[in-house]
Amino acid sequence: MRNIESAKRFTAAFFEREEDLIAGAAEARIAGFEVYDVYTPYPVHGMDRAVALPPSRLTWIAFLAGALGLVFGLTLQVWTSAYDWPLNVGGKPFNSFPLFIPVTFELTVLFSGLIAIGVLFARNRMWLFSKRRVFERVTDDRFVLVLKQSDASFDIDQAGRLFARHNAINVVEGDQFV
């Protein structure tokens, strides 16, 4: 994820229900805690807003990749069919633009999809031999809120009370979780 070498300590609270997690995370953020990240077994809707996560820019990547595919597809077809070696096929014009639309469309989709997913994996640092740690049961039925103890003002008691108010079932502290 991000560089956690410089990070000091983290506090992780475990919840059983997504409602508790959303409310807990939102309150922690409003109270001035630094929410490091949240871990859930499925995408929880409303979570991005609760932790004020800006929308992903990957849609723009996909759009630009699609535009690249479009330009590539059209250039390839026009150049090969009309300039590099024009062949007379059934008397059709060399630069027969309408007939180039299907392949252009397919290449647009192909570029957009493959580049978007490639960038997604790169951005998430997901790869075959990833050694990233996983909280227990978070891929099953646990919801975890991780706060970063960013400086000395971090009040562990206050955080503990906040967690308890939202029905946290367990709270752990550690140097490096993820």
Next chain:
Amino acid sequence: MAVQAREIKEAEQQPATFEIAHPVYSKLRSPLILGHKSNAEVTRDICQLLDPKPGRGWWISLSISFVLLAIGVVATVHTVTTGIGTWGLNRTVGWAFDITNFVFWIGIGHAGTFISAILFLFNQKWRTSVNRSAEAMTLIAVMCAGLFPIIHMGRPWLFYWVLPYPNTRGTLWVNFRSPLLWDFFAISTYFTISAVFWYLGLVPDLATARDRTKSKLRKTLYRVMSLGWNGSNRTWSRHETVYTVLAALATPLVVSVHSIVSFDFATSLIPGWHSTIFPPYFVAGAVFSGFAMVMTLMILVRRLMHLEDYITPQHLENMCKVALLTGSIVGLAYVTEIFTGFYSGNPNEIFVIINRGLGPYAWAYWIMFGCNALVSQLFWFKKLRTSIPAIFVISILINIGMWFERFVIIVTSLHRDFLPSSWAMYTPTITEVGLLVGSFGLFFTCFLLFLRIFPVISINEVKGVLGYAKH
């Protein structure tokens, strides 16, 4: 520092004013997943299908599929080593069984993308129980489809010649004006995008399987394939974004693929093929046949793998409704074809229409008409839509009907040439039948392996819809 402390104190005293943006569903709706499952129960139910040794039923099914596949391999080897002359094609009927099978399998694939992408964009929550296996079905069906044109090339080891790559033949480029080349681009793009879309949805579930399995081999496999997924909300957020983008890309893609397949026929000048109705007619037919296949498979899967709580009669009923709609469009297209044939005033067109219904292949035409246009109308009755044996029988009839549709379109248009001296009949040889049987063998072999290796139901998406009718 003091100011900050006071702010924190104030915030602590006040209860969180943050409003939970949670989807509120109608109380009138019935739950999508039966049995009041908790998240942990969903994980357990789906993951426990993976770990134990496969039962006898699975081994028997796999053995049968393997035998069918072996028949296909023998037929392929015979075709490739001897030549296309082993098939029943002749100078009049140059396309028959192979292209029928190709269009049939490509059509089957369309339901998977329809369920995974189009229903996702329309926010149809019920798709979560069936999208994983429907998408797997798509991938396997497209593989089966792709084999036929490649074998038909005669020298399949040279199939890469359809790629526009710099070559030593002066760089002779491919003909970008040919619908057959569009086909190659459409199908390879379709397969690639479907595969990454499927895999992207699978990654979080592979992580769930990784954290649960006891088997060392499986743990390693899932660890590698889940790419270090740990459920972080930042990754979820991006994952959802890209998933939506891929759904938005796959939606026009699936329409384009069967439209382009129909161009193979529609851009020619053969009566019965040269028709502007073909693209929408083919796309509707593809979704129709695909849903029939999904229903056949889902009925078997829910029964054999005890997934009755996840794939409920409600899911099957929804799929029946889609089949009813698309089946009616197909029926309308059949009638429209007859109308436009006569309306054209073109004697060749009129002859093809009469020859289809009353000529030597009339039996195939009426199987097609009966199984597709008429049998699908049975889904108007709620009793039949909700009876699982009835759905099973109807879905198989539709599969048969849709195979015959492609056979009718291809063979009846070709066998009566413009020149009556060229008129011919077509009968498949045993090699061609072997290839068809082999493609079913490949399909079921791959599908059975999928059932054992990957979570059959999208665990994370099902967890997201558990609250569908609770609020």
